[in-house]
Amino acid sequence: MSVEMTTNFRAARRAYERGRLRVALGRALWVALPVAGLALLTSGRSALLVLPVTLALWVLAHFRGDELLRGAWYGLMGGLVTAVLPMSVLRPCCAMNVAPGVDCCTMPGACLGAGALVGIVLAAAVPFGKATWWRTAFGIALGMASIAVIKCTTLFAGEAVGLIGGLAAGVAVVAFTKGVLARRARHFG
Amino acid sequence: MNEAALDALMERLARGDRSAFDPLFVELQPRALRLAQARLGATTAADVAQAALLRVFSRASAFEPGRPCLPWFYAIVANEIRSVKRGSARYVLDSSADQDLIDDAPSAEAELVTRELERALQLAIDSLDAEAANALAAMLGRAPMPDLQPATFRKRVSRAYAKLRLIFGGHDVG
Numbered sequence: 001m002s003v004e005m006t007t008n009f010r011a012a013r014r015a016y017e018r019g020r021l022r023v024a025l026g027r028a029l030w031v032a033l034p035v036a037g038l039a040l041l042t043s044g045r046s047a048l049l050v051l052p053v054t055l056a057l058w059v060l061a062h063f064r065g066d067e068l069l070r071g072a073w074y075g076l077m078g079g080l081v082t083a084v085l086p087m088s089v090l091r092p093c094c095a096m097n098v099a100p101g102v103d104c105c106t107m108p109g110a111c112l113g114a115g116a117l118v119g120i121v122l123a124a125a126v127p128f129g130k131a132t133w134w135r136t137a138f139g140i141a142l143g144m145a146s147i148a149v150i151k152c153t154t155l156f157a158g159e160a161v162g163l164i165g166g167l168a169a170g171v172a173v174v175a176f177t178k179g180v181l182a183r184r185a186r187h188f189g
Numbered sequence: 190m191n192e193a194a195l196d197a198l199m200e201r202l203a204r205g206d207r208s209a210f211d212p213l214f215v216e217l218q219p220r221a222l223r224l225a226q227a228r229l230g231a232t233t234a235a236d237v238a239q240a241a242l243l244r245v246f247s248r249a250s251a252f253e254p255g256r257p258c259l260p261w262f263y264a265i266v267a268n269e270i271r272s273v274k275r276g277s278a279r280y281v282l283d284s285s286a287d288q289d290l291i292d293d294a295p296s297a298e299a300e301l302v303t304r305e306l307e308r309a310l311q312l313a314i315d316s317l318d319a320e321a322a323n324a325l326a327a328m329l330g331r332a333p334m335p336d337l338q339p340a341t342f343r344k345r346v347s348r349a350y351a352k353l354r355l356i357f358g359g360h361d362v363g
Contacts, residue, residue, distance in 0.1 A: 008239050009214055012246045016202070016210060019247035065205015065250075 024062035031058045031076070031146075039150040042083055050149045057146040061139060067131040071139020075171075078122035078140065079147030082163065085114060111162035112169075119144065119170020123178070133179030141171045190216050192259060192312060199258040202249050210246075218242060220305065221266050227302045228270045233277075241269035256356055260313035263306060264357035313356045321349035 032055040039047035061072035122144070128136050144167045152160035195216060201209035221241050225234035245265050252261065314322050324345040326332035335342065 005218075008218070008242070011239070012214055012242050013210060015243040016246040016249055020205065020250045023250040063205075069205065 020065070021059075021063055024059045027062045028055055028058035035147055035150070038080075038083060038147075043150050047150045050152070053149050054146045057142050061142055061146075067135040068139040068142070070131065071126070071136040071141075072143035072146070073139075074122065074126045075140040075143020075145075076147060077143075078118055078167075079144040081118050082115065082144065082148040082151050082167070085118075085151065109162065111159040112166040115148070115163040115166025115168075116170035117166075119167040119172075120174050121170075123171040123174035128175070128178055128182065133175045133182070137171050137175030140175070141168045144171070192257065192308075196256075196258045199249065199252050200254040203252040203254060205250070214242075214246075217245065217262060220262070221245075223298055223302050224263065224266050224306070225270060227299050228267075229273065233273065237270055237273050238266070240273075241266040244269060257309075257312040257316055259305070259309040260357050263309045313353055316356060317349060317352050320345065321352050324349045325353070 032051060035054050036048060036051050039051065058072070061069050119141070123137065123140060126136065126140060145164055148164055148167060149160075152163060190212075195213070198209045198213045198216075202213055218238070221238040222234060225238040225241070229237055245262055248265065252258070314325050317325070323332060323335060324342065327334050327342075328346055337345070
């Protein structure tokens, strides 16, 4: 390829990436707006503060596209589960009529467990096909995190980290295992 | 590379599969250059072809899967060529002077461009529904006129043009 051709090639590639970013911004809004409605309904106005995070995650998903975006759509479905998880599951030590705070405990472990359970079930259910396991897994985690952050606004910091960490760990473990098994099956089959 | 392979590559690129970029660039760049050379002459063809390619790849993510790639691609390139012609027409006092720069003699390159454009048009017409495709074929003299009232036929052709415009990329067609 000549020098001029290489320059043209690079310019075309930059144009593609810029165009992709522009399209991603528009498409991410179509996800972020319904999520904003859901956030208002389930977690109140404070949840709107984390919406830029949701928007940014979906811009990334649409920008990268392909396997990552496919995983993110599955993750969104899993994330919806976390958004409607009752507080009695995430904070089982609290009595229903007690406000969290001085007289009430925080349970990051319960959040971690709940997040991991959702992540494991989802990653096990998603068909990976010929897609790279880590890209799909990253997409699932990204899609789930984009909506789980809304739930985090109603939790204490430790619980929020537990929920997101549990989701990510659950997805990573199952996706990695599925990836290894698929590679072995290809190798021996 | 055949049209089906090009369509598949463009679909992959629209989805975000970056590995489709290199083969697509290699396939589309000479096509853009040939059309620009045939319409504008060699002096400005390279710049116009490059500008057209930038527009093509900038809009690649909005390409709708299932539609033929070539009509969409040629619509963007042709639009770029038209806008360059419009822009340069403002500065040309002697319109016959720049005609000398364009080689009007029939050549293998020009024939190839004509064939490609006709093929792209045929691909676009083929992807229309039967009613619209038949109306356009009749308009182009490739099929017998349907037994319709003139007003009905005109309306059908007008609808077919609107559908064709969408396949070519809507606003990309000037």
